[in-house]
Amino acid sequence: MTDSYLSFANSSLGSRIATLLGLPQPLPLERYRAGQPVLKGSVLLGAGGEPELLPALAAGFKSMAAQTVAHRSLPQWTQLANQAGLMTGRWGVEDKPGEKVKALVFDATGMQDSAEADALYQFFHDAARSVLPCGRVLVLGRPPEACSSPRMATMQRALEGLTRSLAKELKRAITVQLVYVAEGANDQLESTLRFFLSPRCAYVSGQVVRIGVPSVAGAVAVDWTQPLQGKKILVTGASRGIGAAIAEVMARDGAQLICLDVPQAQAGLDEVAARLGARALALDIGAADAPQKLADAALADGGWGVVVHNAGITRDKTIANMKEHLWQAVVNVNLSAQERINDALVDSGALKAGGRIVCVSSISGIAGNLGQTNYALSKAGVIGMVQSMAPVLAKKGITINAVAPGFIETQMTAAVPFALREAGRRMNSMGQGGQPVDVAEAIAWFASPASGGLTGNVVRVCGQSLLGA
Ligand SMILES: NC(=O)c1ccc[n+]([C@@H]2O[C@H](COP(=O)([O-])OP(=O)(O)OC[C@H]3O[C@@H](n4cnc5c(N)ncnc54)[C@H](O)[C@@H]3O)[C@@H](O)[C@H]2O)c1
Structure with missing residues (x-):
């Protein structure tokens, strides 16, 4: 669905009216196109304490x-x-700021004490006005829970408040994230660096991500132009909306897809599969025999590398008015089916070491929503599943992560009443709804063979929505 206010506010007359009336002026977001460089513009680097990620950043x-x-x-x-053979130079002369840059990266891994926090002020005070529209900001720290002293853990935890506030302050479609890199995981940084510095994370902002040491240590070499080359990937709910976008992005990144949807969606499914050279699989994931059927199909295929649990349904009613079958259908499709399918694929060996599971939660599962007790329970359950299964699956070399979309422009949100839809679109730092491709890009990042250090993460794709923040 088109966002007519976004087009209006970016027309010459509309922009003048919006300025006059003090209305929000969301910018069209820059999105990734195959073949384009990670960044169009330079990166300004700063640090506090004795930074520990500089060699990894240079590489x-x-x-x-x-x-x-x-x-x-x-x-x-x-x-x-x-x-390292990089083009570089000093930014700014004496106290004067230097050129405009596309990204800011601050290495805070060496910051041991809140008394050192001034370094953050110096860097962001100097640079805040020098970031180009749709720019990227990344703060890198060490996970507070693993810090050697309470003072260091305090300083590292404090970075969250800074990054979330910067994400609200910088505006002009600039995204800001905090990435905690565990000691010993410095060589796992690149896939996350590429995601958060590129237009792929256009609608992801104010997020905190943890990179750990993968069960199979060491960096994985990938062809960054097609990081999913040769991977067999199951995408559920792939006939339309976000699922179709996931399939499209993964096909672009080199994957061989198995696109699944309910038999009633066969026409759309066949169309998506034909367009992407994928296999269509008509199956209701909520059926009791679906896990076995999927394990059999995967084994017949020589195993699958990635499973994306995107299929989901809503059956909204306040709980007092909700019929039991509506409750059951939502919990079954959105949550229990995923648990059963994961068990079947892992236990049968159809998903092996190096495998990736990526789930789709929702900000409703974080913030709760009127009329969505069943849906919010299922989507909060997805977060619980990701967090509880991450250590279990890590022993088998498999990662599990989730994305939690906010307001994404799909048939699901087109059905939302006008006033609620407008609120959903504007109540976030980007001042607009996201596109299905924004969710898909985040899923592709988690699915990458180079993302072995990422597990147990839940990343919101919501433009830093105020809901549940
Ligand atoms: N659109 C949003 O703003 C938004 C926000 C947060 C979360 N999400 C989540 O993103 C996912 C995709 O949402 P969407 O907006 O593209 O919805 P959609 O309704 O357009 O697509 C969902 C797809 O899942 C399929 N599906 C439903 N039940 C199934 C089953 N039992 N077996 C197999 N396939 C089944 C549907 O046929 C459909 O093709 C869902 O999990 C949804 O909860 C969406």
Whole structure:
């Protein structure tokens, strides 16, 4: 569905009227196109304390052919970057800011005490006005729960407040994230760096992600232009909406897809599958025999590498007015079916070491929503499943993560009454709804073979919605 206010506010007359009346002026978001570089513009780097990620950053920027500049808080970057063969230089002269940049990256991994927090002020105070529209900001820290002292854990935890506030302040479609990298996981940074610095994360902001040491240690070499090359991937609910976008993005990234939907959606399913050179599988995931059928199909295929649990339904009613079958249908399809399918695929060996499970939750599962007790229970349950299964699956070398979409422009949200729809669109830092492709890009990042350090994460794709924040 088109967002006519977004088009209006970006027309010359509309923009003047919006300024005059003090109305929000959301910017059209830059989205990734196959073949384009990670970043169009340079990255400004800064740090506090004794930063620990500089070699990993130099390697990552070299691999993505990014141009970097050093803030005065990080004078050692110039030499290190030169050694790595990167184009670099100092940013700003004396106290004057330097050129506009596309991204800010601040390495806070060495910050041991809140008394060092001034380094963050210096960097972001200097640079806040120098980020281009649709720019990217990344703060890198160490997971507070694993810090060696309470002082360090406190400082590291404090980064959350800073990043979430910056995500609200910077506006102009700039996204801001915090990534906690565990000690020993520095070599796992690149897939996340690429995602959060590129237009792929257009509608993801104010998020906190943890990268850990994968069960199979070491960086995985991937072709970054087609990171899912040769991967067999099941996408449920793939005949339309977000599921069709997931299939499309994964096909673009080189995957061989198995697109699943209910038999009633066969026509749409066949169309998507034919367009993407994928296999269509008509099956109701809620049926008792679906897990066995899927395990058999996967084994006959030589195993699958990734499973995306996207299929979902809503049957909204307040609980007092809700019939029991509506409750049961939603819990069964959105949650219990996923649990059964995961067990069947893992126990049968159809999903092996290196496998990825990516689930679709919802901000309703985080914030709760009137008329959605069944749906919110199921989507909060998905988060519970991801968090509880992550350590269990890690022993088998499999990761499990979830995305929690906010207001995404699909048939589901087109059916929402006008006033609620407008509120959903505007009550976030991007001032607009997301597109199915925004959810799909986040799922593709979790699915990447290079994302072995990511498990147990729940990332909201909601433009930093105020709901449940
Ligand atoms: N659109 C949003 O704003 C939004 C927000 C948060 C979460 N989500 C979640 O994203 C996912 C996709 O949502 P969407 O907006 O594309 O919805 P949609 O209704 O357009 O698509 C869902 C698909 O799942 C399929 N499906 C439903 N039950 C099934 C079953 N038993 N077996 C197999 N397939 C089944 C449907 O046929 C449909 O093709 C859902 O899990 C939804 O809860 C959507």
